[in-house]
Amino acid sequence: xxxxxxxxxxxxxxxxxxxxxxxxxxxxxxxxxxxxxxxxxxxxxxxxxxxxxxxxxxxxxxxxxxxxxxxxxxxxxxxxxxxxxxxxxxxxxxxxxxxxxxxxxxxxxxxxxxxxxxxxxxxxxxxxxxxxxxxxxxxxxxxxxxxxxxxxxxxxxxxxxxxxxxxxxxxxxxxxxxxxxxxxxxxxxxxxxxxxxxxxxxxxxxxxxxxxxxxxxxxxxxxxxxxxxxxxxxxxxxxxxxxxxxxxxxxxxxxxxxxxxxxxxx
DNA sequence: AATTTCCACAACCGCCAGTGG
DNA sequence: CCCACTGGCGGTTGTGGAAAT
Numbered sequence: 001x002x003x004x005x006x007x008x009x010x011x012x013x014x015x016x017x018x019x020x021x022x023x024x025x026x027x028x029x030x031x032x033x034x035x036x037x038x039x040x041x042x043x044x045x046x047x048x049x050x051x052x053x054x055x056x057x058x059x060x061x062x063x064x065x066x067x068x069x070x071x072x073x074x075x076x077x078x079x080x081x082x083x084x085x086x087x088x089x090x091x092x093x094x095x096x097x098x099x100x101x102x103x104x105x106x107x108x109x110x111x112x113x114x115x116x117x118x119x120x121x122x123x124x125x126x127x128x129x130x131x132x133x134x135x136x137x138x139x140x141x142x143x144x145x146x147x148x149x150x151x152x153x154x155x156x157x158x159x160x161x162x163x164x165x166x167x168x169x170x171x172x173x174x175x176x177x178x179x180x181x182x183x184x185x186x187x188x189x190x191x192x193x194x195x196x197x198x199x200x201x202x203x204x205x206x207x208x209x210x211x212x213x214x215x216x217x218x219x220x221x222x223x224x225x226x227x228x229x230x231x232x233x234x235x236x237x238x239x240x241x242x243x244x245x246x247x248x249x250x251x252x253x254x255x256x257x258x259x260x261x262x263x264x265x266x
Numbered sequence: 267a268a269t270t271t272c273c274a275c276a277a278c279c280g281c282c283a284g285t286g287g
Numbered sequence: 288c289c290c291a292c293t294g295g296c297g298g299t300t301g302t303g304g305a306a307a308t
């Protein structure tokens with residue numbers, strides 16, 4: 001049994017939207033709100049697929065859309081975020097108010113992708129002697145939630161009293177648990193009192209070294225600041241009964257801060 | 267001026283995750 | 288647990304306009 005298509009393709013308009021269609025869609029959403037995209041075309045009297053309506057609304061008709069003229073600041077931010085997040089356009093777009101994932105994706109594919117490729121074949125996690133996980137792709141330093149495994153911990157300027165053993169679960173089984181050597185507390189776990197240490201988690205998932213990104217000051221001020229990362233670290237490590245973690249938490253954290261920002265704006 | 271090539275971007279497609287019955 | 292529905296995401300394609308020949 002195959003998946004039911006989102007709509008019957010017969011008798012539907014395709015290709016570029018007309019001003020008239022845009023008007024119908026805008027007015028319908030103004031009255032009825034977003035959602036229920038499958039039924040929307042029929043109710044609104046549009047000869048379009050529901051998905052197409054959704055896309056049109058999200059990418060072009062929403063009132064808060066900012067179009068064209070991506071500034072150099074935005075461009076720089078996109079590059080940094082792409083280095084951190086990879087092709088997660090919706091997440092990147094979430095950090096750029098008024099920009100859509102589609103616009104950023106297109107901009108990357110036509111401009112930044114080439115630019116970055118030309119100008120950057122430099123450092124990689126693989127050059128770090130601590131790296132143990134093979135790197136599947138060399139062309140980008142990205143975090144991929146599905147492949148996330150935390151493989152190392154880096155202490156930057158560790159204070160003597162903060163040197164400790166650290167255990168992190170890097171997989172689902174006990175066999176996949178890594179113990180970071182060093183001196184530390186008895187139970188092998190670590191907590192992060194406010195401001196007590198400069199500690200970074202290195203997600204060597206074959207794609208990214210977070211500490212490398214930070215050391216290169218790739219992360220923009222106020223975006224993934226030290227405070228933000230410390231907050232994340234506390235969230236994920238302060239509970240000593242549950243000190244295991246993985247990269248999902250970072251992605252989730254970024255997404256949650258995004259939601260918070262969104263809520264704060266509205 | 268006509269034709270070809272290149273580029274930007276809007277739109278489509280297929281897949282996946284979340285959710286509710 | 289299974290299944291269908293829905294919304295969302297990222298990759299890819301199609302097309303119109305600009306630039307080059």
